[in-house]
Amino acid sequence: MTTKLPLLLSLILSLSFIGFKSYKKLNTNTTYVHILKAGGVGSLLGLDRTGSPISGGINCGQCHSGAINNAAISITAKDGMGTVVTGYIPGAIYTLEYNVSSNFGFARGFQSVLLDGTNAQAGALSSPGAGTTISTIGVRQYVEHSTPSFSAGSTIFTTSWTAPTGMSDITIYAAGIVGNGNNATSGDEATNSESLTLVNNTLNTTVFELVDSIKLFPNPSNGSFNLDLGKNYKETTIDIIDVNGKLIKTINAYNEKTIRFNIEASTGLYFAKIKTSSNELVTLKLSIK
Numbered sequence: 001m002t003t004k005l006p007l008l009l010s011l012i013l014s015l016s017f018i019g020f021k022s023y024k025k026l027n028t029n030t031t032y033v034h035i036l037k038a039g040g041v042g043s044l045l046g047l048d049r050t051g052s053p054i055s056g057g058i059n060c061g062q063c064h065s066g067a068i069n070n071a072a073i074s075i076t077a078k079d080g081m082g083t084v085v086t087g088y089i090p091g092a093i094y095t096l097e098y099n100v101s102s103n104f105g106f107a108r109g110f111q112s113v114l115l116d117g118t119n120a121q122a123g124a125l126s127s128p129g130a131g132t133t134i135s136t137i138g139v140r141q142y143v144e145h146s147t148p149s150f151s152a153g154s155t156i157f158t159t160s161w162t163a164p165t166g167m168s169d170i171t172i173y174a175a176g177i178v179g180n181g182n183n184a185t186s187g188d189e190a191t192n193s194e195s196l197t198l199v200n201n202t203l204n205t206t207v208f209e210l211v212d213s214i215k216l217f218p219n220p221s222n223g224s225f226n227l228d229l230g231k232n233y234k235e236t237t238i239d240i241i242d243v244n245g246k247l248i249k250t251i252n253a254y255n256e257k258t259i260r261f262n263i264e265a266s267t268g269l270y271f272a273k274i275k276t277s278s279n280e281l282v283t284l285k286l287s288i289k
Helices: 002-014 041-045
Strands: 019-027 030-039 072-078 093-101 107-115 124-126 132-137 140-145 154-162 170-179 186-190 194-200 215-217 224-242 247-262 268-276 281-288
Touching: 041 132, 041 140, 072 170, 072 194, 093 107, 093 170, 107 154, 124 140, 132 154, 140 154
Parallel strands: none
Antiparallel strands: 019 030, 072 093, 093 154, 107 140, 107 170, 124 154, 132 140, 170 186, 170 194, 215 224, 224 247, 224 268, 268 281
């Protein structure tokens, strides 16, 4: 039995990104190692291999190598309507998609972390999709594979993310691995580390409170609002969106200076995205009491 222990230890240490949980079954003095489930390096070993500043730029290529099959990872953020976004509204909920692809390979996995401008955790991860889990390393959440994917071509891992309430832009860091299933680090290919920056939309649009000529009242209200644009616009579109990113209502107005509208929705915080015929874009918080 003792002669099998070095082999088992070597197996566990060698799998620095697609790690394996195993157990030993004793039968007539013989030890068997059963590979039950491959998990991410964060949950198994507490390591960051995202290529983020926290990892020192290290990804799973630190240990895995030996193959060239065009392994790649891409990051996509979508709002509650399924629209791809490059910015975020504080407090809104988004879906993050990580596509790990390759020409060849046996098993695919990944790891990702979201950081603000000070490298602190940005927002909160929740509801991981199939084959995906959320782990904690230190004080930060990571999303990574819980079981490797064996699908051909590519695999999309998903998770929900609630945007932070702060004003900083945030960056999503991620790295992937495509393994050949030989229970070693040889014959694998690590993807390059990728990142996606999401800008805070309230920093990149005009806020109503800062524009003297535009007024919204009353706010909060029971659902009835008046929007004074300060001048007539040929066309104005107002999208009302909840904190989950779901479109609640669209209001279209033509040649109007003051727009009156009602929102039939539950008590809480909402956002109004307003676009005029002059391509002026304004984002506004409004509250229903």
